[in-house]
Amino acid sequence: MNARLEAGLPVRRSERLPTGLLDIDLYNGADELDALLGFAARANAKRGFLFLSKVLGKHWPVRPSTMLDVHARLAAGVPDGSGPVLFIAMAETAVGLGQGVFEAWLRANPDRDALFLHTTRYRVGTGPIIEFEEAHSHAPRQFLHMPSSQHEQELLLRAQTIVLVDDEASTGNTFHNLAQACRRLNPAIERVHLAVIANFMGQRATGGLAARFGMPATLGALIDGEYRFEAANIPVDAAPAQRFD
Template identity: 40%
Template sequence: MLQELSQKTIIDLATGRLELVTAEDVDLDAYCDFAARANPKRGFLIVSKVLGRHLPARPAAMREAMDAMAARIATDLPGPVAFLGMAETATALGQGVFAAWQARNPAREAVYLQSSRQRARGAEVIARFEEGHSHATSHLVQIADPAIRKLAASARSLVIVDDECSTGKTFVAAAEALVGAMPLVERIETVCITDWSDRGYLDAMPRPSAARAIVEGRMDWTAAAVQPAVPELAAASNAPGAAPASGMASRTGLLASEAATRAPVRAAPGERVLVLGEGEHSYEALRVAEEIERYGGIAAVQCITRSPALLGGAMASRSTFADSYGSGAPCFLYNMLGHAPDRVLVVTEVAAGQQTETEAALAALGSAVPVEVVLCHYAAEG
């Protein structure tokens, strides 16, 4: 159990009241904001400021959070070590934590896996699990390369990366599914930006486990007596999409963090550029933002996402997009003008109608800044 939690934060949302308790020295505002979810399963959303999804995040702040999480992982985990990044919100975060951990442990044997809501053709599904409160509950863990499958099966430690933990039930579900495919796992660590579970789920984990987070605390949620008109989730919200044949390798297993084959990007000194990832394809958006800043541009990262939220709180605006992966699920982009961009880049692994949709979304918000699409391809590992 956590000790010395004395700082209380109360957030009133249209759907209810959220009470958070943290240590007195925690600067909660540096890491998160809050919003009401358009989801009858759970009425609140912890909105990270360093994730690069719902709010614009500077690339340096994202990398700092990733390194801070990697630094908290135990140094004595038995190897090989398997990492799992959780779809869709923590896919860039998971790969970034994996990269930071490898930089700290260059001699350790490790593999990176990622849960997904897109089916990768020709890959083996080694595990499935459910995220009960989510807009999209079903997760697939897939591996394409037999050598990576062999390494994953020999893993003795498992590190699960997510952006936020409320109850820990999803961590338990993921761990139970993965130890079935990794029978030699002896220890598990969960790592996130904010953890409100009070570590209460650890006893339910299938192996001895530890919880790591930048911000830890407790949470109490009280739903409003009179709820706003929260829409039912769209019928396609949990539908799987199809990963492109040249799509990111992280969806089917990596031995090192990946980089896309794509056109180079440029920026003028001082130019403000918003870089948009798309769904699970978000790590390359961070890399593009870093490239822009090397030219002197001022970059921020966000992501088109399936996550449904209500306007208000952290959500100043909401734009609607089609799912490029063909599932039919509704997708959204929040706070599109929060970075005050001079230009928008959409970083995608699927050529679809992103430019037209982004231009229309900007026009609806009263902006006519130029939009470019950066199409990414990935070579299979090995």
């Protein structure tokens, strides 16, 4: 373990990007940081940086065995509970991650009722949907479509626990927006768990999740820390990527 972590101090990391300076304090998982993620700049006036996961099988070459290990570790962090469990993966980055975590959890809990869904930035058809906001995104509108099968609809409406899966959490706002939208549809939801590779919300925000969500809330992550970003004084000309008119 890193000597600073052993002394109760965060491990500090700075990354100079074309769009600004990203400073990170790491409280857990510092030794895995470079294996799990990197950092990138992006042309987005709302957020000029990106935590770039290396273990999704999406942006970066990765061994399948490494991906399966990540899935199993995140699935093991889901607390025990009763009633059906609804897993929701966040589009687009975490769709495959969420499917893997769901399958790993099912292997460990073969007798439990569970359902996997993922969000999308597209409206498909005319069926019922849940809409919520990912405020920092270039395409902030997200949707969750109702399953087509009656059995899956019943599972969704009976779920008592929701597990929200993403590659990283930086503010928790999108998770909060989705959880509240799901709870309006299904008031029986009584617990939320966030499963992420990297949690950069910081200790205070992480410790206040239950009060913020208005129900018992837990978080499982392979990396824990917080970040600060000082944007460079450069023009960012990026048009919105989402239109429905």
